[in-house]
Amino acid sequence: MKTSQAFILKKTTYAEADYILSIFTKDFGKITALAKNAKKSTKRFGGRLEPFVLSRISFQDRPGRMHILQECETIKVFLRFMEDVELFTLGSFMIENIEILIPKEDPTEKTFQLFLNTLKALNTGKTILPEILKFQLSVLALSGFMPKLDSCTKCGKVVSQMAIFSIKKGGSLCQNCSSNKSNGYLLSRDFLINADSMQADTNMIFRYIDIFRKYTEYHTGKEIKSFKILKEIRK
Numbered sequence: 001m002k003t004s005q006a007f008i009l010k011k012t013t014y015a016e017a018d019y020i021l022s023i024f025t026k027d028f029g030k031i032t033a034l035a036k037n038a039k040k041s042t043k044r045f046g047g048r049l050e051p052f053v054l055s056r057i058s059f060q061d062r063p064g065r066m067h068i069l070q071e072c073e074t075i076k077v078f079l080r081f082m083e084d085v086e087l088f089t090l091g092s093f094m095i096e097n098i099e100i101l102i103p104k105e106d107p108t109e110k111t112f113q114l115f116l117n118t119l120k121a122l123n124t125g126k127t128i129l130p131e132i133l134k135f136q137l138s139v140l141a142l143s144g145f146m147p148k149l150d151s152c153t154k155c156g157k158v159v160s161q162m163a164i165f166s167i168k169k170g171g172s173l174c175q176n177c178s179s180n181k182s183n184g185y186l187l188s189r190d191f192l193i194n195a196d197s198m199q200a201d202t203n204m205i206f207r208y209i210d211i212f213r214k215y216t217e218y219h220t221g222k223e224i225k226s227f228k229i230l231k232e233i234r235k
């Protein structure tokens with residue numbers, strides 16, 4: 001039996017009363033586990049098999065097969081994520097980034113801590129969008145998908161503060177290499193590393209989140225579905 005702090009990322013009904021869960025554990029990375037009879041046995045799992053709840057779980061480790069969840073005990077519920085629809089959608093956006101970018105069974109305590117700290121910050125009312133952008137870029141960096149922003153991806157030249165960002169090329173292009181501007185997005189590195197300017201312009205931050213969302217989808221071949229809902233909410 002193994003135990004760890006964990007977050008439930010996704011819950012799918014299986015058979016009549018079971019759930020298949022994608023779980024992000026602190027000590028073992030992202031795992032998939034079967035919660036047998038969880039729909040009926042509220043005693044063992046309660047109503048805690050939900051996202052945005054820090055839990056302590058025990059599971060039966062079955063290498064090469066789906067693990068079996070034995071127990072799930074609540075440590076902390078991040079209530080605001082369940083009460084505020086925009087925050088819930090942004091939280092789902094963070095979860096999708098983890099689902100898509102972090103490989104299974106690969107312990108990554110830094111990413112776990114990052115997710116926990118971001119939930120804590122947003123739960124206490126910190127300005128939301130800058131935290132989401134920081135989270136998005138950090139997960140890209142921790143998963144090895146970080147785009148090259150400080151130098152030209154084509155010729156290696158250091159780029160000035162404004163550059164053209166190419167999703168296909170996976171980073172910034174210098175003036176010489178970006179003759180066809182229609183193939184990229186204008187991006188300011190200063191803005192990205194300057195937290196103060198981030199606080200000021202939420203539309204700009206949202207635009208950047210969207211660019212890196214497109215970048216992530218292009219390089220993983222997977223869609224981040226919650227973003228569509230996010231766009232609807234912000235209209």
Ligand SMILES: [Zn+2]
Nearest residue numbers: 152155174177
């Ligand atoms: Zn160049």
